[in-house]
Amino acid sequence: MTLSHSQSAQTLPFEPLMQRNAAITEARWVRATLTAIAILFLAGFLLLPLLSVFVTALSKGIGAYFASFGSAETQAAIKLTLLAAGIAVPANLVFGLSAAWAITKFEFRGKQFLMTLIDLPFSVSPVVAGLIYILVFGAQGWAGPWFSAHDIKVVFAVPGIVLATIFVTFPFIARELIPLMQELGTDDEQAALSLGASGWQTFWHVTLPNIKWGLLYGVLLCNARAMGEFGAVSVVSGHIRGLTNTMPLHIEILYNDYQFVPAFAVASLLALLALITLAAKSLLEWRFADQLAATRRH
Amino acid sequence: MSTATVAINAAARAPKRAIPGFGTTLGFSIFYLSLIVLIPLAGVFFRASGLGLDGLWHVLSSPRVLHALSLSFVAAFIAAAINAVFGGIVAWVFVRYEFPGKRLLDAVIDLPFALPTAVAGIALTALYSPNGWIGELLTPLGIKVAYTRLGIVVALTFIGLPFIVRTVEPVLREVEKDLEEAAATLGAARWHTVSRVILPAVMPALVTGFALAFARGVGEYGSVIFIAGNFPNLTEIAPLLITIKLDEFDYQGATAIAAAMLMISFGLLLVINLLQAWARKRGGTQ
Numbered sequence: 001m002t003l004s005h006s007q008s009a010q011t012l013p014f015e016p017l018m019q020r021n022a023a024i025t026e027a028r029w030v031r032a033t034l035t036a037i038a039i040l041f042l043a044g045f046l047l048l049p050l051l052s053v054f055v056t057a058l059s060k061g062i063g064a065y066f067a068s069f070g071s072a073e074t075q076a077a078i079k080l081t082l083l084a085a086g087i088a089v090p091a092n093l094v095f096g097l098s099a100a101w102a103i104t105k106f107e108f109r110g111k112q113f114l115m116t117l118i119d120l121p122f123s124v125s126p127v128v129a130g131l132i133y134i135l136v137f138g139a140q141g142w143a144g145p146w147f148s149a150h151d152i153k154v155v156f157a158v159p160g161i162v163l164a165t166i167f168v169t170f171p172f173i174a175r176e177l178i179p180l181m182q183e184l185g186t187d188d189e190q191a192a193l194s195l196g197a198s199g200w201q202t203f204w205h206v207t208l209p210n211i212k213w214g215l216l217y218g219v220l221l222c223n224a225r226a227m228g229e230f231g232a233v234s235v236v237s238g239h240i241r242g243l244t245n246t247m248p249l250h251i252e253i254l255y256n257d258y259q260f261v262p263a264f265a266v267a268s269l270l271a272l273l274a275l276i277t278l279a280a281k282s283l284l285e286w287r288f289a290d291q292l293a294a295t296r297r298h
Numbered sequence: 299m300s301t302a303t304v305a306i307n308a309a310a311r312a313p314k315r316a317i318p319g320f321g322t323t324l325g326f327s328i329f330y331l332s333l334i335v336l337i338p339l340a341g342v343f344f345r346a347s348g349l350g351l352d353g354l355w356h357v358l359s360s361p362r363v364l365h366a367l368s369l370s371f372v373a374a375f376i377a378a379a380i381n382a383v384f385g386g387i388v389a390w391v392f393v394r395y396e397f398p399g400k401r402l403l404d405a406v407i408d409l410p411f412a413l414p415t416a417v418a419g420i421a422l423t424a425l426y427s428p429n430g431w432i433g434e435l436l437t438p439l440g441i442k443v444a445y446t447r448l449g450i451v452v453a454l455t456f457i458g459l460p461f462i463v464r465t466v467e468p469v470l471r472e473v474e475k476d477l478e479e480a481a482a483t484l485g486a487a488r489w490h491t492v493s494r495v496i497l498p499a500v501m502p503a504l505v506t507g508f509a510l511a512f513a514r515g516v517g518e519y520g521s522v523i524f525i526a527g528n529f530p531n532l533t534e535i536a537p538l539l540i541t542i543k544l545d546e547f548d549y550q551g552a553t554a555i556a557a558a559m560l561m562i563s564f565g566l567l568l569v570i571n572l573l574q575a576w577a578r579k580r581g582g583t584q
Contacts (some may be wrong), residue, residue, distance in 0.1 A: 026488055031395055038391040039403065041384045044432075045456055046409045049421035052431065056424055095330045102324035105317045114327075116571060120335055123563045125517025126415075127537035128556045131544065132338035135345055140549060142341065166334055189317055199318035221411070228414025230520035235541060248416040248520070255420050255524065264424075267417040274412035281412075282405040295468060 053271045057264035068265035076242045077250035077266070080158070084233075084246060085226035088165040092222055093215075096173030101203075104181035105189065115178065121170040129167045130235025133160055156238030161246065164232035169222045176218030177211060179293035184210055213288040217281065217296065224277040228270055339560070346557035349550055357554035362530055363539060367558065370536040373447060374515030377454035378462075382508045385462030386500075392463070393470045407463050410456055415520025422453055423525045445527030450535065453521040458511030465507035466500055469577070473499050502577030506570060513566045517559065 025031070058065050068074065099118060103111055121129065137154035138144050147154055154160045188210065192202040208215075230248040237244040245253065247266055254263035285296055346354060357363060391397075392404060410418065426433045426443040433444060443449045473496055481491040519537040526533040534542075536555060543552035 025394070034387055035391050035395055035397050037384070038388040039397075039399075041388060042403055042406060045459065046406050048431065049418060049425055049456065050406075050409065050413070052425050053417060053421045056421075095327060098323040098330075099327040101319060102327055106320045106324070108320075108324070114331075116567070117331060117336065120339070120567070123513050123517075123567045124339070125519065125537050125540075125556075125559055125563070127519050127540045128342070128517065128559060131540060131552060131556050132342055134544065135341045135549070135553065136338050138549075163334070167338075170334060186317060193316055193318075202317075203319075224412045228412075228417070230414060230416040231537065234519075235544065248414050251416050251420065252524075260424075263420060267414075267420060270414045270417050274409065274414070274417075277412045278405050278408055281408065282401070 050271060050275075053264055053267050056260060057268040059264075060261045064261050065265050065268075068262035071262070073242045073245065074250060074262070074266060077245045077247045078269075080161070080245065081227050081247040083158070084162050084165045085223055087162050088169055088226045089219060089223050091166055092169055092173050093219060095170070096177050096218060097215075099174045100177035100181050101207075103178055104184075105186055118174050119171050121167055124167075126168055126229065126231025127235055129232040130164050133163050133167075133236050137163075155236055156240065157244060160236035161233050161244060164236045165226050165229055168229050168232050169226045172222035172225065173215070173218035176214050176221070176293060176296075179295060180211055180214040181207075183294060210291075213284055213291040214293060214296075217284050217292055220277050220280055220284075224274060227273060342553060342556050342560060345549075345553045349554060353550065354554050354557070357551050358558055362534070363536075363551075363555060365531050366534050366536040366539040367555070369447065369450070369534070370516050371562075373450045373535070374454055374458075374512050374518070377451050377458055377515050378508045378512040380451070380455050381458045381462045381511050382504060385459055385507065385511075386466060386504060388459075389463045389466040389470055393467055408460050410458075410460050415457070415518070416524075418456055419453065419521040419524035422449075422456060422521065426452060426525065444525055445529075445533065447533055449525040449527070450522050450533060453525050454515040454518060457518050457521055458515055461511040461514060462504070462507035465510065466503045469500050469503035470496075502573060506573045506577060509566060509570045509573060513563055513570070516566075517563065 026034075057068075069078075099114075102108075103115065134155050135141050136143050137147060137160065139148070139155075141155075144155075152159075154163070188206050189202050192206045193199075197205070228248055229246075230252075233246055234249055234252070237246070237249055239245065239249060239253070241253065247270060251263050251266050251270075254260075254266065284292065289296075349357070358367075388407070392400065392407075423444055424430050426436075426449060428434070428437045428442075428444070430444070436443060441448070443452055477495050477499075478491050481495050482488070486494070517537060519535070519541075522535055523538055526535060526538075528534050528538055536559060540552045540555050540559075543549075543555065
């Protein structure tokens with residue numbers, strides 16, 4: 001619909017007749033006012049904070065900006081963030097594929113309930129998400145004594161950070177894949193299987209090519225959240241500098257130390273990641289709209 | 299409806315479960331879900347039940363905890379209401395009107411989903427502090443945003459915006475122009491058509507978006523703690539109080555607040571699911 005609109009607008013020297021139907025649109029001043037309100041609201045609430053991150057980061061010049069990344073603690077934080085996302089995203093990718101396969105290719109009782117449970121982490125406060133792992137793995141937790149007896153540190157160490165990251169990003173990929181694979185149905189897979197393909201071959205050569213863009217979409221969103229998670233990770237990390245600080249936690253420490261340029265410099269890296277994520281996401285929505293779940297088509 | 303027909307087709311054409319992997323994928327999914335989500339979450343309720351009703355009440359009825367909980371809920375409610383109005387306008391403008399830069403702005407709407415909350419927190423604080431870009435303009439007017447409850451509402455409005463816009467947009471796009479034309483033909487003024495025909499159709503989506511933004515706002519932590527100032531009994535939100543109790547090794551206090559918040563979020567989740575079922579029903583009868 002939007003495509004034909006823009007095409008006709010480009011090729012025709014006049015406005016198409018259907019474009020403005022006075023009965024079902026608003027007076028010009030109403031349209032202008034509403035558009036202005038929407039643009040001002042978005043600019044003030046979204047663009048200005050984004051801009052201020054980069055302006056503050058560069059406020060003492062480009063040299064100070066790059067010097068911010070020189071400290072060993074900052075580099076350790078960047079590495080830990082990459083590690084946590086590098087484990088959490090693939091783990092949730094495997095889960096997302098497996099859950100979507102079970103939910104969309106088969107009928108079973110309690111399917112709706114299972115989907116609600118998968119969404120559960122979205123409605124849990126990040127702080128509570130961190131707390132639950134302290135209650136399980138902490139010194140006073142259920143599993144705490146067993147783990148400390150085997151000299152494995154979970155809470156206030158890297159495994160706890162990874163677990164908390166997995167929890168908060170848990171539903172992302174499954175949520176993208178389930179509606180998409182529901183729309184695609186099972187006909188392609190049935191055909192491949194009846195022609196003699198094995199289950200794995202069907203998955204690799206039939207299902208995966210069908211869902212690759214939806215999968216990438218889910219991975220992008222999952223990764224953005226994994227690298228940016230603050231509350232859950234903050235609770236389980238114990239804030240040990242150079243050891244259990246991720247980038248968002250490091251930003252907090254720098255900020256509370258009044259080191260604004262380094263704090264905003266690290267923040268600008270994450271803001272850049274957010275921008276890249278948004279750009280890639282929009283590109284997928286425009287180029288491969290028909291290969292994403294219906295709710296993602298614009 | 300469509301899943302039912304798929305099931306019938308499959309049953310008619312092929313023997314049941316011709317597609318392999320049911321046991322493995324469902325088994326793994328349930329195992330992973332239990333390990334990461336269900337068992338740890340159950341742990342909170344198990345711990346909280348160990349406190350007993352008296353113990354829970356003792357923690358939750360302390361003035362500081364009550365204040366933090368009510369602040370989190372009231373601020374999230376106000377922010378969601380602001381977003382329902384402005385997010386509704388944004389969705390309307392993006393679906394119905396054309397203007398330069400529309401595609402770019404459309405991509406920016408999802409920024410709060412993509413931008414880490416800590417980054418949003420320090421950026422908003424820098425903007426609204428007395429010598430920030432916006433704070434500078436508001437201070438002469440006597441309006442203080444940073445380190446006040448107003449600041450908490452600002453942060454939660456930032457966080458909640460995409461929930462409303464992205465829930466309302468698809469529904470608004472599907473509203474039948476025929477209905478509007480019919481209303482206009484029958485003599486309805488434009489404003490009447492909007493309030494009597496379009497608004498009822500998008501209402502379930504608007505309420506769902508409100509509930510999603512509200513639920514997210516209640517639990518939000520990262521973007522709020524920088525701008526709030528975190529004064530006890532004044533600008534201290536419930537999630538922050540959990541971390542304070544943990545730092546003081548008061549695990550029981552932290553667990554009690556967490557259990558209360560979880561109960562309320564699950565209640566909200568139930569409401570959201572019912573709303574979405576209601577919206578589907580209404581969509582189906584149109």
